[in-house]
Amino acid sequence: MTALKEFQRLEAQAVYRPGPGAQRREVIICLGEATLTLVDPRASEIAHWSLAAVARVNPGKRPAIFAPGQDAAEAVEVSDETMIGAIERVLIAVDRARPHPGRLRSRLTVLATVAVLGAAVAWLPDAILRYTASVVPSPTRQEIGRTLMDEVTQLTGPPCTAPSGVRALDVFRERVLPDVAGAQLHVVQGGVVGAAHLPGGVVLIDRRVVEDHETPEVAAGFVLAEMADTERTDPLRALLDYAGLRAALTLMTTGRLPDSALKGYAQATLAIPSAALPEDLLLAHFAQAGVPTTPYAKAIDMTGEQTLALIEADPMADAPIAPILSDDAWIALQGICERS
Numbered sequence: 070m071t072a073l074k075e076f077q078r079l080e081a082q083a084v085y086r087p088g089p090g091a092q093r094r095e096v097i098i099c100l101g102e103a104t105l106t107l108v109d110p111r112a113s114e115i116a117h118w119s120l121a122a123v124a125r126v127n128p129g130k131r132p133a134i135f136a137p138g139q140d141a142a143e144a145v146e147v148s149d150e151t152m153i154g155a156i157e158r159v160l161i162a163v164d165r166a167r168p169h170p171g172r173l174r175s176r177l178t179v180l181a182t183v184a185v186l187g188a189a190v191a192w193l194p195d196a197i198l199r200y201t202a203s204v205v206p207s208p209t210r211q212e213i214g215r216t217l218m219d220e221v222t223q224l225t226g227p228p229c230t231a232p233s234g235v236r237a238l239d240v241f242r243e244r245v246l247p248d249v250a251g252a253q254l255h256v257v258q259g260g261v262v263g264a265a266h267l268p269g270g271v272v273l274i275d276r277r278v279v280e281d282h283e284t285p286e287v288a289a290g291f292v293l294a295e296m297a298d299t300e301r302t303d304p305l306r307a308l309l310d311y312a313g314l315r316a317a318l319t320l321m322t323t324g325r326l327p328d329s330a331l332k333g334y335a336q337a338t339l340a341i342p343s344a345a346l347p348e349d350l351l352l353a354h355f356a357q358a359g360v361p362t363t364p365y366a367k368a369i370d371m372t373g374e375q376t377l378a379l380i381e382a383d384p385m386a387d388a389p390i391a392p393i394l395s396d397d398a399w400i401a402l403q404g405i406c407e408r409s
Contacts, residue, residue, distance in 0.1 A: 082148075100155055122323065189262075197321075217328065241285065246292065251269065255271070256406060285394045293355055
């Protein structure tokens with residue numbers, strides 16, 4: 070993201086307009102490194118806009134009006150000249166890097182610039198991928214995860230949606246991942262080995278994980294292992310590594326990934342089993358969730374030989390365990406893929 074180095078954080082008064090005809094309200098507008106944040110005087114956040122998508126809708130006029138996109142209904146009016154100038158400088162820098170229709174090679178401008186610099190600085194592409202992944206906000210990650218589901222369902226089939234099972238899955242998620250904002254769990258017909266994850270907190274669970282085991286601790290273990298894997302490797306960074314530098318630059322300048330960058334990623338990522346995770350990382354996640362590791366370890370290896378450390382160091386071995394699901398809810402979750 071193009072940021073202003075002389076401003077670590079800039080604030081000013083402004084007027085927020087939620088939509089046409091809606092009541093306007095005074096807010097504080099905060100310019101950060103990658104976002105515009107709108108906060109009311111009581112310090113509760115109203116809106117969080119990516120600078121890559123912000124647009125000036127009344128050029129040359131005062132007060133300046135900015136929106137999270139040219140067609141967005143909401144907008145903010147800014148009179149503070151310092152804030153207006155700072156935002157304008159960011160928008161100019163973003164526009165210079167954005168492709169312009171009608172120019173044969175304009176789509177390659179940013180990539181060509183990176184290529185020239187890359188001849189002198191070999192680490193630049195990796196740095197851009199790493200930086201892009203680090204500044205993408207949670208809502209954008211979740212949107213990317215939802216978009217990827219369209220690709221995923223071509224391999225897994227649509228998520229199972231028996232109503233009682235979906236309700237049980239919601240209870241299961243709240244019990245296993247209470248602190249993961251925006252987490253989404255889907256039980257799918259196949260196409261994954263145990264479980265898999267996508268950007269934005271999306272976890273796919275193979276139906277056999279819930280159907281072939283007597284208790285929900287095994288399914289909880291597969292979900293926790295996927296969340297631990299996201300701590301080791303950022304799933305968005307993995308997607309950008311697959312999609313390439315041009316896709317990363319598009320995301321950084323427009324707030325969106327091109328459809329071509331997502332095509333084929335689902336097949337590439339689901340076809341490769343997850344690498345073994347460090348035992349201390351797994352144990353920490355299981356302990357925080359209050360879930361025993363032994364059922365998961367034995368589901369991975371019935372003999373327990375390859376997962377002996379998880380069994381011997383089970384953090385819940387001598388501790389009281391809060392039920393993950395009631396018996397009725399577990400039976401409902403096991404039937405989530407049954408047709409009603």
